[in-house]
Amino acid sequence: MTALTSPYLWYSARATGIVSLVLLTVTIVLGTLVATRVGGNAVGRFELNEVHRSISMISIAFIAFHVVVTVIDSFVPIGVLSVVVPFTSRYQRLPVAIGTIALDLMLAVWISSVFKERIKHSSWRFIHWLSWLCFVSAAVHGFLSGTDAHRMWSELVTVGCITLVAASVVWRISMRPERAAGRTAHSPLSSGRASRPDAASSRVGTKDSNANRSSSRRPLTPEPAPPRAAQRERRP
Numbered sequence: 001m002t003a004l005t006s007p008y009l010w011y012s013a014r015a016t017g018i019v020s021l022v023l024l025t026v027t028i029v030l031g032t033l034v035a036t037r038v039g040g041n042a043v044g045r046f047e048l049n050e051v052h053r054s055i056s057m058i059s060i061a062f063i064a065f066h067v068v069v070t071v072i073d074s075f076v077p078i079g080v081l082s083v084v085v086p087f088t089s090r091y092q093r094l095p096v097a098i099g100t101i102a103l104d105l106m107l108a109v110w111i112s113s114v115f116k117e118r119i120k121h122s123s124w125r126f127i128h129w130l131s132w133l134c135f136v137s138a139a140v141h142g143f144l145s146g147t148d149a150h151r152m153w154s155e156l157v158t159v160g161c162i163t164l165v166a167a168s169v170v171w172r173i174s175m176r177p178e179r180a181a182g183r184t185a186h187s188p189l190s191s192g193r194a195s196r197p198d199a200a201s202s203r204v205g206t207k208d209s210n211a212n213r214s215s216s217r218r219p220l221t222p223e224p225a226p227p228r229a230a231q232r233e234r235r236p
Contacts, residue, residue, distance in 0.1 A: 009073040014147055016066035018157060021142055023059035024106075025161040028135055030055060031128075032168040036175045053113075060110060063103065095145035102137035105130045135165055 030052035067083055070076065078096060082089035084104060086097035112119065112127040139162060148154040 005073055005075045009069050010075060010147075013066055013069045013073060016062050016069065017142055017146060018148070018154065020059060020062045020066055021138055021161055022157065023055060023062055024135055024138055025164050027052060027056045027059050028131055028165055029168045031131065032172045036172060056110070056113075060106065063106065067103065092145050095141055098137050099141035099145065102134050102141055105134035105137065109134065132165075132169065135161075 030048065034049045034052055070078055071080060071083060076091045078089050078091050082096055082100060084100065086100045086104075087093055089096040089100075108127055109131050112124050116124055139158060143149045143158060146154065149158070
């Protein structure tokens with residue numbers, strides 16, 4: 001196999017690793033804001049959820065690029081199997097294994113979101129809680145294996161990300177709303193069509209109820225008087 005190495009590959013792996021940690025932090029914080037219904041009427045919950053999903057997809061793209069660049073760079077002996085199976089790397093076995101665990105957890109959360117409509121809501125929420133463990137694994141992986149991990153600017157970025165996620169955990173626990181069973185922030189693009197029949201039926205029901213109310217409020221009309229010929233026949 002031809003060796004492929006370049007300083008640009010190594011720089012790309014380092015840069016995408018740091019950016020991935022920042023994007024993962026933003027994704028988790030936005031997910032917490034969606035779960036706690038922050039914003040009320042001022043900020044639409046569906047719009048906030050769409051931003052959360054978009055940034056999560058960008059985060060996955062950066063992580064995929066980080067993994068691909070790291071594997072194809074022959075400067076470090078990290079094989080394809082080490083990407084999904086922990087403790088199979090010859091290079092920094094423990095730090096790389098922690099990064100593999102973070103990737104596997106993120107894939108589990110992403111797959112559960114893709115099939116959200118087909119699985120139980122309780123199962124989806126349980127899998128989604130793994131995103132916290134995914135962040136912890138990613139932060140530890142970056143601190144142990146990152147080339148720039150012990151530089152001042154990198155430490156500030158890592159500490160800032162950990163602080164934001166810790167604050168979101170405290171906010172999530174202290175401001176946890178009472179969720180209705182099965183009530184989640186579905187995308188309006190995916191659930192708009194499904195909700196139209198319900199809206200139509202509700203409109204029909206409203207019209208029927210209004211018709212019943214208007215008919216009940218009508219005054220009783222008097223019975224028509226009998227014709228004069230019939231009155232004459234009745235006289236003795």
